[in-house]
Amino acid sequence: MTRPNALESPSTQVGPLPRQGLVLYCPGVGGYARSHERATHLEIARRLAALKGFDGTGEFDPNRRYADPVYVLPAFTLVGTDSASALGIRSEHDLFGGVVPHSFAATKAITHPLIRCDACAPAGWSAEMGERVRRVVLPGFTAFSHGDALIAGRHLLDGGSVRVKPVQETGGRGQAVVGNDVELTAVLAAIDPADLSRHGIVLEEHLGNATTLSVGQVRVSDLVATYYGMQRLTMDNNGAAVYGGSDLTVWRGGFDTLLGLALPQPVRLAVQQACVYDAAATACFPTFFASRRNYDVVQGVDVRGRRRSGVLEQSWRVGGASGAEIAALEAFRADPDLKAVRVASVEAYGADAAPPPDATVHFRGRDERVGFISKYVMAERLGVGDAHGDEG
Template identity: 45%
Template sequence: MPMPCSPQPHSAVVLLDTREHTPEHEHATHLQLAEHLAKLLGINCTQPDQPPTAADRYYYLPTETLIDPQRYRGMGINSEQDLFGGMVSHPYIATKAISHPLPANGSFPPGWTDAFAQQASDALLKGYTVFSKDDARRAAQLLLPEGAVRIKPVLATAGRGQEVIEQIDQLEPLLAEMDDQTLSLCGLVLEENLTDVQTFSVGQVRVAGLTCSYHGTQRLTHDHQGIEVYGGSDLLVVRGDYQALLQLPLEDPVRLAVNQAMAYEQAAEQHFPGFLASRRNYDIARGLDQHNHMRSGVLEQSWRLGGASSAEVLALRAFADDPTLQRVQASSHEVFGTTTLPADATLFYQGNDSELGQFSKYARIREHGHSE
C-alpha cells in the first residue's frame, strides 16, 4: 500500500506520553526507541518546551494508540508517516473489544459497528463484546453451553485480570468488581476458552519509506515474585508487506495466523473511519476448544509501540543500512535480575527500576538473508 506524501520533512522525533503514569524502565525504553527512529529518519530527537502545533512538523512516538483525531491533526498527525503507532476515532477501537460482535440487541457506545466482526468472522474465536452487566450475563448464558468461557477486561494487558468461568454464578463476583461507567465506554470480552494454547505474533511496521512484516512467538519469564510475565518476542522479519511474508515456506498454523491477521486488518481499514497505523501487531491464539477441535483466531491488535518494538526498529535499521537484505531474525528480551548481555545486544534499559527491581531490556539481530 503506497503511503501518502507528507507536505514537508519532519524536523525532529518527539516522544508523546499520553499516560497518567509511565514506569521508569518504560520511559527509558521509549526514549531509546525515539533515538533509533530519529536515526532512521535522519533527524534529531527532541522534547519541545511548548505544546506542539501542526507548523512544527514533528514525527511522534506515542505511548498509546491515539484516540482524538481532531486534536492530534492539530499537532500535525495526518497520516501514518507522522507517527510510530496508530490513531482511532473511539476508545474501544484501540482495545480487544472490537474482536467480537455484540449479543443481540446489546447496548453499545457511540461509533460501534458489528460490521467489523462480521467481515472478520473467519479470523475470530467465538465470543461477544458487551458494554453492560446485563449483556455480560446474556453473553455468558449463550456461550457456557459450549464450554468454559474466558472473561477478558479490555484495558488489561499481557493476559492480566482474565478469569475462566464454567458456571453462570461464577460471573457475578467478577461483575461486582467492575465500574459501570468504564464498562459502558470500553467494554468487556467473553470468549470461548482454549487449552494447550500457542500464541503467534504477526505484524508490520512502516517508517521512512520502509515496510517490513513479521511473524513470531512470545516468550515468558518470571519476575522477582515468581509470577510468569512477558519475557520478549522472537521474530522472523522480511522486507516488504504481508505478501512478502507469505512467500516464505511457512508451516500451516503460521500461514493461517498471517492470513487471519490480514483479514482482521482489512476489516479495520474498511469499517473504522479515520483509522491509521504505521505499527500493527496482532496476537493470534491456536488451541483446543471444549470438543478438542483445533481453533485459531485473532485475540487482539496493538496499534502502538509494544514489547516487540525494539526488535522491529532494529530490523528496520538493518534493512535501511543494507538494501540487499531481505530478512532478519530479530528478538526483544526482558530479563529480571542481573544478567550478562550477549555481545550483539542493543541495550534499551538496564537498572534497578522502582517498581520491578533489577531489570534489563535489550534486542538482537542474529541472522540475515540477502537477495541473490
C-alpha cells in the same frame, strides 16, 4: 544470536546526513507509571530519529511551537483525527503508531460482536466489524453492561470455559477463566459498572495448550517490514508469568511478501487471519491509519480437542516487540539487498539475568513498580532459505 555490523547503533550506520527535524515522544496524560517503559520508548525515539534522518529527539511539549518537521512516537493509540492533527499527525508517515476514530477501537473490544443487536454500545460502534472478523477470531462477545455480559458469558459456557478480559489491560493482566455460572457471576460483579459502560469487557472461548503468535508490519519513511513470530512468557520478580519478549522473523515488504513464502501451515493461517482482521478495521473505520500494526493470534485446543486459531487483539502503538521491529528496519536501511532478519525482544527480571555481550540494551536497572528488569534486543541476518521456507 550474533548481531552483525549492519545492526550496530544507528550512529555508526552509513545513511543520510541528519536534517532538521525531531522525533518526539508523547507519553500521554499522566506520563508512564513505569520508568523502564519511558526509558525504552525514549531509546526507540532516538533510533527512529536516525532512521528518519532527523537530528534530535525529545518529549513533546504542548506549550511549544515546533518550526522543524516532527515525527511523533505516542505511548498509546491516538483517538480522533483532531487530536492527531494537533500533534501535526495527518498520515501514517507522521507517527510510529496509529490513529482511531473512537476510544473503543484502540482496544480488544472491537475483536468481537455484541450478544444482540439492541445491546448497550458506545457511539460509533461498528456491527460490521464483528461480522467481518468472526471467522478469524475465537467465539466471543464484547459487552458494555453487566446484563449483556452475563447473557454472553452464559451462552459461551455452553461450549466450555470462558476467558473474561478487561479490554485495556495488556500482557494478559487482569484476566480470569470461569467454568460455571457461579464463577462468571462473581467475576462480573467485581467490575465497576461505570468502567464497564465506558470501556467494555470481552468474553471469549478459552483454549488449552495455547501459544500466541505475532503478525505485524511497520513502516518508517520508505522502509516497510512485515513479520511473524512467537511470544514468550517469563517469571517476574513476584513469580507471576508475564510477557517475556518476542522472537520474530522479519521480511522486507508487505503482508503479500509473507503470503508468498512457503510458511508452515500454522504460521500461514495466523498471517491470513491477521490480514483479514487488518482489512476489516481499515474498511469499518475509514479514518483509521497506522504505521505500526501488530496482531496477536492464539492457537490451541478447545474443550472438544479441536485445534483452534484466532486473532486476539490488535496493537496500533509502540509495543513490547517494537525494539526488535526497529532493529529490523535498521538492518534493512544498512543493507538494501537484505531480505530477511531474525530479531528478538527480551524482557528479563532480576539482577542475575544479564544481557549477552552482543545485545542492544534498552534498559537495565531497578524500576519503581516491577523491580529489577533488563530489556534488550538481539538480531541476526538471514539468507532467504534460513527462514521458514523459501520464497514461493
